[in-house]
Each structure stands twice: as structure tokens, then as C-alpha cells.
Amino acid sequence: MERGELGRRVGLAAGTIKAIERDERRLVDDNLRKVLGALEIQENNVRLLVSAREGRLRSDDSAPCDVELRAIEAITEPVFILNTVMGRIVAANRSCESLMHLRAGVSIYEWLVAEPWTRQLLGQDWRTIVHGLIWGAAPLIECVMPDGERERLLDVCSRVPEWEVLWTTRPATADFIYGARMTDPGTEDTLDYSFTAAELRFPPRVGWWQGQLTPAGPELARVSA
Structure with a gap:
């Protein structure tokens, strides 16, 4: 996006x-939020980016x-807690x-991009889902993730043939992915799931989110945004 177009969208001169x-000039919070909105940064990432810039994250x-x-563990459906900073x-x-092969210590982005199990799990929707999620997470990876962790992550993911497209191009839909069809590679059982995520508010749990998959009814599209 050219400076003039960005300026027009947020009310600032090029x-x-x-x-x-x-x-050479500070971007005040109000304008920062406008810029993030103009760049189509997902709303759930805006607060983390603002906090990171202010040194509070x-x-x-x-x-x-x-x-x-x-x-x-009291929830029978797949549930995980993610540290979005790391x-x-x-x-x-x-x-x-059991279903997703996600466990403590695993990088969610490596799991999405480089884990063979994930490709089997998501099947033909793998590229669409991963492209949308990587696009949405890119600002956090670039601006919030510690340098050493980011460099290691990009080194691993760059070995995947599709990575250049996933990382550098805008997907057809940049909206958050709320559903997916998953096929368990172990049992070959296929089921549509809806996905929900919520920020955990356990002080001082900064940047922790809980994600949950719930079996969806037949009305859910295979990949709904």
C-alpha cells in the first residue's frame, strides 16, 4: 500500500x-489503531501489538x-492453551x-506449516486454512515474538515448499477461520469442527489464549470465515 493511500485511510498526510x-515522528495510540485497522490487522491482535510497542507485553x-x-481436562473436546507471544x-x-498431536512446548506455527500430521488432518483444506492463519499471525511473529524464536521459526518453515506463498501473499480471505473438516489420520474418521478462542485472564497470564474445537452441525461450511 502506498503512503498516500494509507494516509487517506487514517487521515494523515503522506x-x-x-x-x-x-x-522521525511518534505514532500516537489513536493513529496506531487506525493504521492497524487500515492494514487489516485482526482486532484480537491489535491490543497485543499496542502493548508490545509500549513495552508492556x-x-x-x-x-x-x-x-x-x-x-x-474437564472438557471432552480438543482444547489447548497458546502463548501468543512465543x-x-x-x-x-x-x-x-490425540486428534491434533498438539502438546505443551510445540510451536503452533511449525505444527501448522511443517507437521505432516497436520496436512493429513486438514486434507484438501490445509492450504486455505494455514494461509489464513499465518497471514493473521504475521504481525505477532514480526513484531511481538522474541528475535531468536522468530529466526528459528522462519528457518524451519522456510524449508516447506509452500512457505514463500503462505508468508508473503494475502490469502483470498484474510478473515479468521472459524471451522474446518478434520480427518483423523489414525482412525480415518472425518468430522466438521467449529473453532472458538478466548483470551485467558489469569493474572499475570499475558498473551495466553484458549482454543477449543467443537463438533459442528451440518450447516457449518467446510472452511467458514
Whole structure:
């Protein structure tokens, strides 16, 4: 997007945008949110990006407590907790480990892009789903993830043939993916799932989100955005 077009969308002169890009002028929070909106950054990532810029975002690397682990194990459907700053799974219940092969310590982005099990799980929808999720996560990977973790992640993912397209191009739909058809590679059982995610508010759990898959009714499209 050219500076003039971005400026028009957020109400700033192209010269002002240029000065901001060169760190010659500060981008105040109100305008920052407008810029993120104009660049189609997903709303759930905006707060994390603003917090990171202000130096208020710290990765909580502690292990989940017993209450948190019991809470997700009490749910029979696949559930995982994700540290969005590090891009790593904090915890996953037994159902999630069985179906998705997600467990504590696994990089969610490597699992999406480079894990053969995930390709089998998502089948012909793999590319569409992964492209949309990587596009949505790119601002967090670029701006929030620690440098060493980001470099390691990009090194691993860049070995996947599709990575260049997944990382550098805008998908046909850049909206959040809310559903998918999954085929368990072990049992070959196929089922449509809806996906929900919510930010966990356990202080000081900064940047922890809980994701859950729920078997969906027949009205759910195979990939709905």
C-alpha cells in the first residue's frame, strides 16, 4: 500500500506517514489503531501489538497451574492453551493431543506449516486454512515474538515448499477461520469442527489464549470465515 493511500485511510498526510516510518515522528495510540485497522490487522491482535510497542507485553513462560490443567481436562473436546507471544502451546488436553498431536512446548506455527500430521488432518483444506492463519499471525511473529524464536521459526518453515506463498501473499480471505473438516489420520474418521478462542485472564497470564474445537452441525461450511 502506498503512503498516500494509507494516509487517506487514517487521515494523515503522506509526509507524516514517511516521517513515522523513519522514526522521525511518534505514532500516537489513536493513529496506531487506525493504521492497524487500515492494514487489516485482526482486532484480537491489535491490543497485543499496542502493548508490545509500549513495552508492556512480557511473555509469561511459567507452567500452567493445576487449576488450569484440570479445567481443560474437564472438557471432552480438543482444547489447548497458546502463548501468543512465543507462539507455543502451553497446555493441551488428552483429546487435543490425540486428534491434533498438539502438546505443551510445540510451536503452533511449525505444527501448522511443517507437521505432516497436520496436512493429513486438514486434507484438501490445509492450504486455505494455514494461509489464513499465518497471514493473521504475521504481525505477532514480526513484531511481538522474541528475535531468536522468530529466526528459528522462519528457518524451519522456510524449508516447506509452500512457505514463500503462505508468508508473503494475502490469502483470498484474510478473515479468521472459524471451522474446518478434520480427518483423523489414525482412525480415518472425518468430522466438521467449529473453532472458538478466548483470551485467558489469569493474572499475570499475558498473551495466553484458549482454543477449543467443537463438533459442528451440518450447516457449518467446510472452511467458514
